[in-house]
Amino acid sequence: METAAAIQPTTKLWNGGKSPFNVSYGKLMMWYFLMSDAFTFGAFLISYGTIRFSQNVWADPNHVFNAFPLTGHTNLPLAFVSLMTFILILSSVTMVLAVHEGHNMNRKGVEKWLVFTILGGLAFLGCQAWEWTHLITGDHAVLVNGTLQHWGTTVSHNPWGPEVNYNGAEVASPGPIAFGGYFFGITGFHGFHVFSGVVINGIMLVKTRLGHFDQRGHYEMIEKAGLYWHFVDLVWVFVFLCFYLI
Amino acid sequence: MSNEAILHDQVTGVHDLGHTAHEHHHHQSFISKYVFSQDHKMIAKQFLITGMIWAIIGGFFSVLFRLQLGYPESTFPWLEDFLGHWAKGGKLDPEFYYSLVTMHGTILVFFVLTAGLSGTFSNFLIPLQVGARDMASPFLNMLSYWFFFMASIVMLTSLFVQTGPASGGWTIYPPLSALGEASEGSKIGMDLWLVSMALFIINALLGGLNYIATILNLRTKGMSMTRMPLTMWAFFFTAVLGVLSFPVLLSGAILLLFDRNLGTSFFLSDIVINGKILPNEGGSPILFQHLFWFLGHPEVYIIILPAMGIASEVMSVNSRKPIFGYMAMVGSLFAITALAFLVWAHHMFVTGLNPFLGSFFVLLTLLIAVPSAIKVFNWLTTLWRGNIRFTPGMLFSIGFVSIFISGGLTGIFLGNSALDIHLHDTYFVIAHFHIVMGVAGMFGMFAGLYHWYPKMFGRYLNDTLAYIHFWVTMVGAYLIFWPMHYEGLAGMPRRYYDFSNWESFKMFAGLNEFISFVSIIVFAAQLLFVFNFFYSMFKGRKVTTQNPWGANTLEWSTPIRPGHGNWPGEIPEVHRWAYDYGKDGREFIPQTEPVGEHESKH
Numbered sequence: 001m002e003t004a005a006a007i008q009p010t011t012k013l014w015n016g017g018k019s020p021f022n023v024s025y026g027k028l029m030m031w032y033f034l035m036s037d038a039f040t041f042g043a044f045l046i047s048y049g050t051i052r053f054s055q056n057v058w059a060d061p062n063h064v065f066n067a068f069p070l071t072g073h074t075n076l077p078l079a080f081v082s083l084m085t086f087i088l089i090l091s092s093v094t095m096v097l098a099v100h101e102g103h104n105m106n107r108k109g110v111e112k113w114l115v116f117t118i119l120g121g122l123a124f125l126g127c128q129a130w131e132w133t134h135l136i137t138g139d140h141a142v143l144v145n146g147t148l149q150h151w152g153t154t155v156s157h158n159p160w161g162p163e164v165n166y167n168g169a170e171v172a173s174p175g176p177i178a179f180g181g182y183f184f185g186i187t188g189f190h191g192f193h194v195f196s197g198v199v200i201n202g203i204m205l206v207k208t209r210l211g212h213f214d215q216r217g218h219y220e221m222i223e224k225a226g227l228y229w230h231f232v233d234l235v236w237v238f239v240f241l242c243f244y245l246i
Numbered sequence: 247m248s249n250e251a252i253l254h255d256q257v258t259g260v261h262d263l264g265h266t267a268h269e270h271h272h273h274q275s276f277i278s279k280y281v282f283s284q285d286h287k288m289i290a291k292q293f294l295i296t297g298m299i300w301a302i303i304g305g306f307f308s309v310l311f312r313l314q315l316g317y318p319e320s321t322f323p324w325l326e327d328f329l330g331h332w333a334k335g336g337k338l339d340p341e342f343y344y345s346l347v348t349m350h351g352t353i354l355v356f357f358v359l360t361a362g363l364s365g366t367f368s369n370f371l372i373p374l375q376v377g378a379r380d381m382a383s384p385f386l387n388m389l390s391y392w393f394f395f396m397a398s399i400v401m402l403t404s405l406f407v408q409t410g411p412a413s414g415g416w417t418i419y420p421p422l423s424a425l426g427e428a429s430e431g432s433k434i435g436m437d438l439w440l441v442s443m444a445l446f447i448i449n450a451l452l453g454g455l456n457y458i459a460t461i462l463n464l465r466t467k468g469m470s471m472t473r474m475p476l477t478m479w480a481f482f483f484t485a486v487l488g489v490l491s492f493p494v495l496l497s498g499a500i501l502l503l504f505d506r507n508l509g510t511s512f513f514l515s516d517i518v519i520n521g522k523i524l525p526n527e528g529g530s531p532i533l534f535q536h537l538f539w540f541l542g543h544p545e546v547y548i549i550i551l552p553a554m555g556i557a558s559e560v561m562s563v564n565s566r567k568p569i570f571g572y573m574a575m576v577g578s579l580f581a582i583t584a585l586a587f588l589v590w591a592h593h594m595f596v597t598g599l600n601p602f603l604g605s606f607f608v609l610l611t612l613l614i615a616v617p618s619a620i621k622v623f624n625w626l627t628t629l630w631r632g633n634i635r636f637t638p639g640m641l642f643s644i645g646f647v648s649i650f651i652s653g654g655l656t657g658i659f660l661g662n663s664a665l666d667i668h669l670h671d672t673y674f675v676i677a678h679f680h681i682v683m684g685v686a687g688m689f690g691m692f693a694g695l696y697h698w699y700p701k702m703f704g705r706y707l708n709d710t711l712a713y714i715h716f717w718v719t720m721v722g723a724y725l726i727f728w729p730m731h732y733e734g735l736a737g738m739p740r741r742y743y744d745f746s747n748w749e750s751f752k753m754f755a756g757l758n759e760f761i762s763f764v765s766i767i768v769f770a771a772q773l774l775f776v777f778n779f780f781y782s783m784f785k786g787r788k789v790t791t792q793n794p795w796g797a798n799t800l801e802w803s804t805p806i807r808p809g810h811g812n813w814p815g816e817i818p819e820v821h822r823w824a825y826d827y828g829k830d831g832r833e834f835i836p837q838t839e840p841v842g843e844h845e846s847k848h
Contacts, residue, residue: 016377016820017467025382025459032455036489043497043540047512047533055528155510156525178528181510185501 059160091120102219290370297362304353316762351416377466480555498537553690565632578617639697653682674734705786
């Protein structure tokens with residue numbers, strides 16, 4: 001059976017001597033890495049789903065995420081997270097433009113769009129920092145064992161349980177503890193990925209400025225960084241869906 | 247910039263590496279040649295020797311706890327000199343006993359049979375057998391070893407902390423592993439275990455990505471996928487398993503670290519410890535078991551697939567016959583890989599898993615018997631009427647098949663959820679997985695070492711010591727683990743410190759002593775191998791011909807001691823599969839030889 005293969009033309013994709021997918025080993029490794037990373041996030045999100053649906057009640061995202069910087073106590077459900085998501089998706093667009101300029105071997109263009117992508121990433125991280133701070137330092141009246149306490153949202157305290165009547169006013173009761181753990185755990189792990197992406201893009205920017213890719217004759221490294229960046233965006237879409245919309 | 251241009255650029259880059267490296271490798275400094283080496287062959291040896299050090303430590307631990315199990319009434323004063331407060335009065339402390347079994351499992355499963363086996367042979371053989379100058383990314387490959395090294399250092403450190411290393415079993419189930427108050431070993435030792443494992447996962451990931459990319463992208467001209475030796479297929483599927491299953495353990499390890507240190511409740515709920523009610527609520531320890539076994543089950547195939555690949559290759563070479571059913575072998579490797587992801591809950595039949603769901607896991611588990619049996623029959627038919635040379639590597643390959651059959655059959659018992667109610671957590675399980683994964687994995691490793699040692703060091707291992715090593719290990723493995731089936735069927739539970747307190751297990755005192763006695767002898771035989779390994783490195787018989795075994799694969803077309811870049815000139819082109827043995831009246835036809843005009847088909 002093997003001898004028969006020998007008379008076939010050697011230009012066949014899988015016959016060795018060339019990449020069967022017509023990609024460099026680096027891109028191939030990046031794709032496999034992203035698949036692996038998808039399993040890490042998948043495990044986190046499935047764990048979250050398992051625990052969340054084993055509970056009778058869960059925090060209402062419209063209620064938890066209704067604040068916006070500098071607007072006081074105005075009720076703006078999901079407005080801030082929509083802005084964050086918009087920023088992150090916009091940074092994916094600028095990344096596409098950077099890769100595009102790389103194909104054209106336009107160093108200045110690559111630099112410009114990489115700077116915008118990095119700024120987008122930093123803006124997202126800044127927003128996340130604000131959101132976390134707001135949740136942790138928040139001050140919500142919770143009825144605990146017949147007395148009123150003031151809680152923030154942390155990994156051990158959840159002030160977003162069902163409302164109960166207390167001295168004629170509606171106050172919250174403690175909600176499932178798992179909420180904070182999964183929210184901070186998973187958005188934190190995603191934030192860590194965004195941070196790594198910003199660092200990677202920063203290194204790419206420096207290498208571009210130093211002309212490394214012009215010497216090499218191609219900007220493939222930018223493409224690989226782009227793959228990672230888009231993946232991090234894609235993961236956010238799922239995180240957004242699971243924590244803010246459902 | 248098109249893909250074509252980038253790819254072309256890389257090909258020339260690799261060629262440059264080959265030429266320059268060959269011309270200049272004499273000028274390498276000690277550091278760049280032996281320590282921070284980017285040569286896949288040196289990295290393989292680093293994995294091997296680190297793995298061997300771990301094997302000695304992990305094996306010695308089993309000797310220590312077998313002393314306790316075999317001689318529960320005796321004291322060994324030298325133990326106190328050696329272990330201090332862990333063995334007061336010459337008797338192992340119960341807490342330390344649990345640490346020993348935990349670390350024995352962790353070390354052997356991850357550090358020896360994963361990093362030591364697939365780390366060594368994937369690194370050593372992949373570029374040599376597919377015809378590449380080196381791994382796709384030599385730098386990441388080097389990094390992969392150093393992450394393994396760091397994981398090793400952290401794990402080694404945990405052996406020396408005051409409260410001792412992790413002691414909750416190698417599966418580190420919460421809540422025991424999640425609460426420092428629960429046991430001595432759940433304190434800092436457990437944190438170090440988790441950090442070490444996170445570093446280990448990075449090592450496995452970097453290594454695996456490299457193995458996949460090298461096998462897919464860097465095959466030499468003519469080396470189609472179906473012309474690759476079975477070792478390559480086995481390492482390829484091993485790498486795929488690792489890349490897709492280790493990240494799930496990483497998730498579990500991260501969540502467990504949070505539960506331990508940040509007060510989260512991922513795996514904890516409704517716990518009272520020392521009379522104190524913990525605030526944790528809503529978590530699930532079963533969730534951890536799912537995350538753990540999603541890695542844990544593929545992990546046993548990460549161990550056994552490389553051993554299968556090595557045994558197939560060594561057997562075909564030393565039977566002077568083509569491997570029987572090459573495509574069936576590849577197909578069953580693929581089937582095992584796919585099924586490996588779908589059977590994890592058979593480790594959890596008695597956790598309260600829905601019996602209806604359990605029945606699917608029984609079905610999928612028993613299905614693995616099909617590709618496994620196909621492989622066994624193909625090995626036996628490869629041996630059938632072969633012109634067998636009983637080299638040490640060949641003996642270990644044949645031993646591998648014997649061991650794999652014996653251990654595999656008991657897996658069919660355990661895969662039944664009904665039988666598992668009786669058998670779970672008994673010595674039957676211990677016997678099953680030690681034979682089918684532990685001993686079989688080690689046999690694959692030894693087969694590979696005896697077979698490729700001449701390629702690694704340019705010298706042979708001593709044959710007499712090798713035969714003693716084989717027969718003592720082979721007979722000893724059966725003498726140790728065979729009686730354990732019997733104890734397990736009688737209900738003797740695993741991980742117990744002392745069985746002399748139980749009326750029902752008192753009758754096994756003599757048997758336990760016998761097992762302990764044999765395991766000490768077998769451990770000594772492994773030290774004999776270690777001696778042989780290092781002695782032969784300097785004093786062994788020198789290899790004088792390029793292809794001492796008369797094998798077809800590409801690694802034997804390199805110089806006896808290949809430099810960085812493997813082939814001094816062009817990389818050879820491949821014209822045929824790897825198994826043209828005993829064809830047209832010729833003993834073997836190397837892969838590099840073009841197909842003759844009148845050659846018969848097979």
